Amino acid sequence: MAIYDHYVLPVVLDCCCGMKPIQKERAGLLPRARGRVLEIGIGTGRNFPFYAPEQVSSLIGLDPAEQMNAKARKRAAEAGMSVELMGVSAEGIPAEDNSFDTVVCTFSLCTIPDPVAALHEMRRVLKPEGELLFSEHGLAPEPKVQRWQHRLSPGWSKIAGGCQLDRDIPQLLDAGGFAIDEMREGYLKGPKPWTYVRTGWARAA
Numbered sequence: 001m002a003i004y005d006h007y008v009l010p011v012v013l014d015c016c017c018g019m020k021p022i023q024k025e026r027a028g029l030l031p032r033a034r035g036r037v038l039e040i041g042i043g044t045g046r047n048f049p050f051y052a053p054e055q056v057s058s059l060i061g062l063d064p065a066e067q068m069n070a071k072a073r074k075r076a077a078e079a080g081m082s083v084e085l086m087g088v089s090a091e092g093i094p095a096e097d098n099s100f101d102t103v104v105c106t107f108s109l110c111t112i113p114d115p116v117a118a119l120h121e122m123r124r125v126l127k128p129e130g131e132l133l134f135s136e137h138g139l140a141p142e143p144k145v146q147r148w149q150h151r152l153s154p155g156w157s158k159i160a161g162g163c164q165l166d167r168d169i170p171q172l173l174d175a176g177g178f179a180i181d182e183m184r185e186g187y188l189k190g191p192k193p194w195t196y197v198r199t200g201w202a203r204a205a
Helices: 002-017 020-032 066-078 115-125 143-159 169-175
Strands: 035-040 056-062 084-086 100-106 126-137 178-187 196-204
Touching (some): 020 100, 020 126, 126 169, 169 178, 169 196
Parallel strands (some): 035 100, 100 126
Antiparallel strands (some): 126 196
16 A cells, blocks of 8 residues: 555546646636645645736645655746645644635545644634635535445545545534635536535635
8 A cells, every 4th residue: 555655646646636627626716825825735736827926925835645745846836836845734734823824725625634623723824814715525415425425435535545525515614613705516527426516715713
């Protein structure tokens, strides 16, 4: 599994996270980021092309999967952005309180072992007037799809870096101390258990 996690999984995740419907979600969200930005689960840097560099004064990216750093740095350079990468998980963000204008979390809450603890940390480091930008797949509204998500999630997580299919994103945001300002939701193209996505922004409640 160590060879799979280090060499194969990053390639698989990069391909999946680079699909056109997902990239479209990123494109509609990331231009809203501004000021000092913290990105959670930065991975291979799929978000970089969609930031507005003139609005971002600095960017720090967190991800415990440091084997993805080389590709992230390459994509940052291609987008004309400078990024500081930290190989830590979001449950313990090494930053002072109220120190970021924007926190970005896209397709990452599904893999974080303790998402509520991570969201509390995001809230802690976000300025009172700051925004959390999110785009996450998770629990669908239909009971039939939910049942499949619950069935598939344990096995899927073992081959997909811990990804859980059935996390209730609005519920997690509320438990983490956030109030949603705006959110759009619906299925992207693909199998329903994997493709119910919620995208929007939230503030500290």
